[in-house]
Ligand SMILES: Nc1ncnc2c1ncn2[C@@H]1O[C@H](COP(=O)(O)OP(=O)(O)O)[C@@H](O)[C@H]1O
């Protein structure tokens with residue numbers, strides 16, 4: 077009986093494909109938008125998380141000034157120097173390493189080739205803190221760091237652009253009028269969370285950088301890698317104490333530096349997503365309401381058009397419940413048709429969007445199932461009134477109708 | 479048959495439409511018994527209440543006053559669904575306008591009452607085929623009404639009416655839309671169903687030729703029975 081009803085519903089939809097599709101536009105748009113955005117959002121957040129993981133997990137980032145996160149911090153605050161790094165390293169426990177970074181864009185030259193890149197001064201902890209892997213060679217020794225030796229480690233982009241197939245180890249790279257010996261090169265890491273090429277980098281010992289590139293002793297940021305994720309907030313408090321003491325900040329006075337936890341940033345991103353999802357939900361709800369009213373309308377039209385048919389069915393002995401079921405099933409099939417169309421279009425849009433935005437395409441089965449269920453529910457809710465009207469028809473009146 | 483309750487029994491039945499000045503008394507006090515196995519023709523001028531009486535007999539409508547009993551059951555007290563069950567189990571309808579579902583094949587039209595009875599697909603097909611065979615349309619099962627002539631459509635309607643093995647076949651001007659030749663064929667079919675299967679037939683017709691097939695002829699005038707003649711058995 078149910079299968080008969082579903083078949084009947086299908087055939088009456090097929091009879092009026094254009095009308096059905098137009099009616100369903102609201103549901104198609106509502107479901108499609110949600111599916112597309114949720115799927116894209118999933119992909120984007122997966123990508124952000126991957127990137128943050130690449131950036132280094134359990135990481136605290138210390139910057140001078142009460143700046144917001146991101147490039148372009150305030151310059152008026154006192155910069156850190158090498159002694160701040162040493163103090164942190166000596167006083168903090170449970171850490172993997174403390175790495176200062178000072179950085180500048182510069183042109184690097186090898187033979188007849190040159191490449192604009194980021195030159196970074198740091199210590200040997202940096203490689204572990206930032207999760208770098210050496211492809212070949214070695215990192216700086218303690219004596220090289222103390223002496224400010226003319227040695228450097230290069231990123232995969234520099235290896236490719238300046239050395240090509242040649243082994244860079246032992247070659248001399250020129251940066252302005254300074255030249256350094258390449259002692260190691262790193263495996264590729266790919267794009268950063270902000271889209272820049274992380275592999276376009278030349279790494280020098282901090283002292284070498286200060287003397288030969290920067291001409292000052294400033295340290296831009298200090299990265300602290302914590303061994304245990306549960307320890308992050310303790311280490312953050314300890315680091316704050318160390319730095320306040322070194323910078324002689326009296327109690328009650330505010331920090332003139334910022335310590336950021338990468339997981340905090342993740343949380344911020346997640347909350348942004350929640351707001352977006354809420355907004356999206358509102359848009360979808362309106363579309364679905366419009367779609368539901370469309371279904372109610374088309375079902376009322378259908379009941380009117382088929383009054384005679386309903387009369388025949390009632391005369392033949394159909395119960396009210398059976399006529400009700402028929403029209404309800406029809407409304408649900410119609411709504412599901414719209415839902416499936418919306419899911420397909422949403423997934424298509426998400427796939428296209430993922431390709432354009434270069435984020436992974438991961439469809440969430442639960443969301444798809446939910447969209448399906450919501451579509452069916454809309455069919456039931458908005459189909460009920462027209463179906464009841466059909467079931468309550470008087471068979472004689474209905475048969476008399478042309 | 480004598481000891482049994484009549485299949486259908488009217489006692490002082492009236493049926494009015496509208497109220498006040500616009501009141502129309504379609505039936506103005508009808509007493510009538512119909513027994514099982516009868517073949518009745520109802521005649522009378524247009525507007526005399528023939529269709530109104532048929533609707534009440536078919537449990538589609540209820541009297542305004544008086545008593546209407548079907549198989550001894552007072553129909554006035556039944557709900558719409560209870561009356562639907564009576565129709566489903568005991569009554570077959572044939573209308574002047576055929577009233578088949580368009581876009582639906584002959585066999586599917588015939589199957590329809592069986593679907594509502596919840597009969598399994600296989601058995602349904604079989605019985606619908608049997609009924610189509612009986613009306614001489616076994617080879618047209620997959621034609622839609624649009625692909626059939628008027629006479630053929632009315633045969634499909636008859637097949638649909640008798641596929642449930644009803645006690646009572648109600649036909650309101652079944653030949654009203656057909657030419658003389660087709661009308662005679664349909665009448666012969668209906669007479670055969672009465673004779674061979676014992677189905678009680680109540681039929682409205684304007685044409686004496688058609689009424690001649692019946693055993694009892696009832697004339698309606700102004701909502702009352704003007705004459706009720708039993709033909710001498712041949
Ligand atoms: N639904 C209705 N509303 C108002 N008047 C009706 C309705 N049905 C029938 N009538 C009236 O009742 C009378 C009998 O109608 P009907 O039984 O259809 O006559 P017949 O079938 O003998 O031509 C007519 O006057 C008709 O106009």
Ligand SMILES: [Mg+2]
Pocket residue numbers: 528529530
């Ligand atoms: Mg009539």
